[in-house]
Amino acid sequence: MSEDRRLDVLRAIVEDYVSTREPVGSRALTERHALGVSPATIRNDMAALEDAGLIVQPHTSAGRVPTDLGYRVFVDQLAGVKPLSAAEKRAIGLLLEEAVDLDDVIDRAVRLLAQLTHQVAVVQYPSLRRSALRHVELVPVGTRHLLVVIITTTGRVEQRTLELGEDLDESVVARLRVRLNVAAAGMRLAELDGALRDLAAEFTPAGGDLVRAVVAVVSETLAQESEERVVVAGASHLARSAGADFPHTIGPVLEALEEQVVLLRLLSEMAEDASGVAVRIGRETQHEGLADTSIVTSGYGGEGSSVAVLGSVGPLRMDYPQTMAAVRAVARYLTRILAG
Missing domain, CATH: 3.30.390.60 (Heat-inducible transcription repressor hrca homolog; domain 3)
Incomplete structure (x- = not known):
């Protein structure tokens, strides 16, 4: 039972940190979440989570923030990807269905995903x-x-x-x-x-x-292999949160996003991670320039197997459920349109 409760505490810390950008303390958890235990028990659970490497104290007298491992446990514990609202789904369908050719479809999809997530969107062209x-x-x-x-x-x-x-x-x-x-x-x-x-x-x-x-x-x-490429949109979203989410510099992130080879390698590897939505967090990307980011991807364009991948790149402190829902929804609409 204590293990389940600690996962609830971790979930609350992740959600609060994503929302406020501030380290989360036991008092805030007590006030904002109905965890059903005393503040002292919450402090004990936080100490256990810290010992397990799931949260960390950024500086003395501060609350706690999730580590890469903490985000990974949080994502893995998600019961499922929450669906987008009916209005969001209609907007996606209308925008993509108005496209006149493949280039227009890809362009609309990458801009739409960037708007839905307020992060960088990447869409791979279907491979020949x-x-x-x-x-x-x-x-x-x-x-x-x-x-x-x-x-x-x-x-x-x-x-x-x-x-x-x-x-x-x-x-x-x-x-x-x-x-x-x-x-x-x-x-x-x-x-x-x-x-x-x-x-x-x-x-x-x-x-x-x-x-x-x-x-x-x-x-x-x-x-031919040389035709493979990706389209990127929404880099300005990362720039706006550079100070809080990229404590060193955002330069290496933007440089990595400009390298087609880096993105194609990541997208290809993540296409093999799962049949649905795949997530890589921080250093799981295996690229130094992307160590402060997370990437959420999904394949699109095929009935049994995908012909390309799209995804969203954002800070470690991203809204994972919302991002996963947006990536999955756009991928499904792209599949439907290309099959039509």
Whole structure:
């Protein structure tokens, strides 16, 4: 029973510190929370939490603040992610559903998440390597150039132009367009080789070189890794709380957020942490510049597995339940829109 009560005391300390930014004392806990025990018992529980490394006294005669480990225990003890209000859900749906293309969807999503959390929002573009092929369009451009338009199930559109050694036969192009989409639509990169391997043989001798060139450009485009990137918004939210939440300097945090490689590594690792909402706190990020931050992420865009990740970066003293709810909600709406 005492262990449950101490977790209640820890929860109260985290909630008060998030709300007030001030170290929390036993008197404040007694006045603000119905913990059902005496102030002396609360002081004993606080001493036990401090011995366990879950809270710390920042300076003499002050109250206590949560440590990284304290925040981790608090997050792990959350019974579930509280849902956003009906009004918040409607606002998310309306804003994202008005987007005209994938770039617009990503831009709206990152700005919306920053507004909901008052923190930095990061949204990864859907990876071509994890997307499925929806359609390939072949458009002759002149007599010896062919525009190959590749459309994925997540709404990405990639264009490549092929320069050929001989004049195009438009009847072959039309036939190839049909056969390519029948053979490969709905497949991911790992499945494409088998689906496309024998396609050129259907066009031998006429058009075989064209088929091989188109198949190669489709495979190479879907296999590329350099296209992965993230969009960031809301850095000003961190700057406004720099003094209280980043006691040393906010510079390393902002520098880390500017490094695409750092963010992509973190998002990729966190995509493997959990199927729902993942949280990394302080030094769990394994990046010195982000040691004073926490990151909440969720995958989006896939039925069984996500094709990209979005998240929120804020101070250790963040409202974890609210942030987790906002990240999950935006991810779900993005999934719904990209699947539509």
